Amino acid sequence: ETGVTQSPTHLIKTRGQQVTLRCSSQSGHNTVSWYQQALGQGPQFIFQYYREEENGRGNFPPRFSGLQFPNYSSELNVNALELDDSALYLCASGTLIAEFFGPGTRLTVL
Amino acid sequence: TQLLEQSPQFLSIQEGENLTVYCNSSSVFSSLQWYRQEPGEGPVLLVTVVTGGEVKKLKRLTFQFGDARKDSSLHITAAQPGDTGLYLCRGTSYGKLTFGQGTILTVHP
Numbered sequence: 001e002t003g004v005t006q007s008p009t010h011l012i013k014t015r016g017q018q019v020t021l022r023c024s025s026q027s028g029h030n031t032v033s034w035y036q037q038a039l040g041q042g043p044q045f046i047f048q049y050y051r052e053e054e055n056g057r058g059n060f061p062p063r064f065s066g067l068q069f070p071n072y073s074s075e076l077n078v079n080a081l082e083l084d085d086s087a088l089y090l091c092a093s094g095t096l097i098a099e100f101f102g103p104g105t106r107l108t109v110l
Numbered sequence: 111t112q113l114l115e116q117s118p119q120f121l122s123i124q125e126g127e128n129l130t131v132y133c134n135s136s137s138v139f140s141s142l143q144w145y146r147q148e149p150g151e152g153p154v155l156l157v158t159v160v161t162g163g164e165v166k167k168l169k170r171l172t173f174q175f176g177d178a179r180k181d182s183s184l185h186i187t188a189a190q191p192g193d194t195g196l197y198l199c200r201g202t203s204y205g206k207l208t209f210g211q212g213t214i215l216t217v218h219p
Contacts, residue, residue, distance in 0.1 A: 002152070033207055042116075042198050042209040043153070056205025090152050096202070097141055097160065101152030 002100035004029075006091050012108045017081050021105045023074045023091030031055070032074040033099055034066060035090040043090055049074065050096065081109045113137075114201050116210025124218050126188050131213045133199035134181040140202050142182050144173055147196040147212075156184075189217045 003026035013019050025032060031050045035043035045058035049068035063079040072093070078085060086109045092099035115134045123129055133142070141160045145153035157166050159175035159182060166173045172185040182199055194217050199210040 002154070004152075035209070042212040045207040045209070048205065048207060056207065058206065092152075098143060098155055098158040100155055101145070103152050104150075 002102065004091060004093050004100050004102035006089075006102035006105050008105060009103070010106045010108075012110065013081050014110050015081055015083060018077065018079045019081060019107065021076045021078075021089050021091075021107070023076070023093065023102055025072045025074070025091075025093030025100075027072060029072055029093040029095070029100075031096055031099060032068050032091060032093040034074075034076045035092065036060075036085075037088040037090055037104070039087075046076070083109050085109050114199060114208045114210040116199055116213055118213060119211060120214050120216075122216045122218070123189055125190055127217075129186050129189055129215070131184045131197055131199075131215075132181070133183070133201070133210045135201060135208075136180065137201070137203050137208075138179050140179075140204075142175060142179075142202070143200045144182070144184050145198040145200065147198060153196075153198055186215075189215075191217045191219050193217050 005024045007022045033048040034046040037043040046060050047057040048055045052068045065077045068074045088104045090104045091102045117132050143158045144156045147153040157173045162177045162179045164175045170187045174183045197213045201208050
């Protein structure tokens with residue numbers, strides 16, 4: 001058990017819609033990162049938040065946005081969904097040295 | 111763009127054999143983590159290395175961070191079927207977190 005939970009576990013959306021994925025971590029974790037993982041590939045870094053501010057961003061367009069809240073929860077928002085956005089979305093929280101992953105949200109875009 | 115080249119991509123071995131997985135980059139990382147991921151689950155942290163030349167051991171697993179902090183290796187001694195899974199390295203550098211492509215390890219009984 002990593003103490004990191006994600007919701008929902010599975011989600012089906014249609015192209016053009018918007019989606020919000022949620023992550024909850026434990027006390028003392030001051031970072032949260034989000035990743036997109038396609039089947040059979042390593043996770044791709046979307047962005048990291050440190051103490052509620054964006055601390056780094058990967059090569060994802062602006063329609064991928066996020067928030068980190070003071071209560072150790074976080075959101076990943078994706079606007080104007082595309083078919084290629086179908087993937088496992090992973091949240092990881094911890095410190096700048098090490099992060100622990102949640103089980104992921106499987107998003108399917110039809 | 112930071113790249114973390116992980117090799118080999120696939121590894122299929124017999125129980126009892128030894129193996130090594132490599133992660134190499136031209137970038138310097140402030141820290142590097144190794145994870146193991148089972149299908150349908152999130153990656154599980156195995157180790158974090160932060161000092162150049164550092165060696166850490168976790169039972170039959172030995173992790174090494176290169177002196178220049180650009181590369182790392184994971185060595186498994188006497189592999190067991192329970193070691194089967196996807197092994198991932200992840201480097202941290204200037205706020206960017208980069209994963210290697212992963213190594214799918216299969217250990218046959």
